[in-house]
Amino acid sequence: MSRVPLLYDAALVNVSIPNAAELIRSLENVPLTAIALGVEETDQHLLRLAESGASGYVPLQGDVDDVIGNTEAAIRGELSCPPQITFSLWRRIGSIAADDPRERPTVHLTRREQEVLSLIALGASNQQIARELFIELRTVKNHVHNILRKLGVKRRGEAASRARELIGWSSVTPGDTRGRRARNPDRPGV
Structure with a gap:
């Protein structure tokens, strides 16, 4: 049985739906970039989405240009976020590495x-x-x-x-x- 090629590069997931993080996590074996839509820009919320495998996000107040720009950036492997969120992500990575014996x-x-x-x-x-x-x-x-x-x-x-x-x-x-x-x-x- 042959695989059908995907026609899309990204999956846009509305985070207001129940179990949005689990849905994003379920996409890890699919060659799609997961973008979370309607995101509250809080440390806790963004860390949870990053840990679930989201490659990018669009803030709750985002517009169509944000959706297009952030999706294209995530497909290129880039992430645009405020400096305080970058700092929180960086600290979280450090704490994970400190707990990982391989690191x-x-x-x-x-x-x-x-x-x-x-x-x-x-x-x-x-x-x-x-x-x-x-x-x-x-x-x-x-x-x-x-x-x-x-x-x-x-x-x-x-x-x-x-x-x-x-x-x-x-x-x-x-x-x-x-x-x-x-x-x-x-x-x-x-």
């Missing part, structure tokens, strides 16, 4: 830095970390410096919290020795 910056810690960070999260001092991992104190200090730089923090206490926030990292428990050398029974652990 978080990637932080690459080496295996050893992850081990050091685990011990920092458990409250271990540099000396305790050196004993636990059988490395020199200066090496621990270098790892801590690199971890703080990579995570964009200034204090050790912020490092584990920032790691969880950025990469979903969680610390190991004191009994978890995976990835570390075997403990020396003559040396106290953390």
Whole structure:
């Protein structure tokens, strides 16, 4: 069965009808630009329409020229709206991105830095970390410096919290020795 080509570029949806946002959302799989007509220019109303998939809108007080101009602009991939609405949309995009784990910056810690960070999260001092991992104190200090730089923090206490926030990292428990050398029974652990 072949598809019938569409003769139109846009669908004009009167937002005063019940479930207008759902109607616009239902058009997402149709190659049409959805334009909302009769829109109240409030942050809440416009954000709801944008989230439903509307590509453009015509204000409640709009005229025929607004319908034609805003529809043509939306078909070209442009949106004309007042600066305060642009600001609200921009803030909303930022809040969505902050909540989306895919939008978080990637932080690459080496295996050893992850081990050091685990011990920092458990409250271990540099000396305790050196004993636990059988490395020199200066090496621990270098790892801590690199971890703080990579995570964009200034204090050790912020490092584990920032790691969880950025990469979903969680610390190991004191009994978890995976990835570390075997403990020396003559040396106290953390």
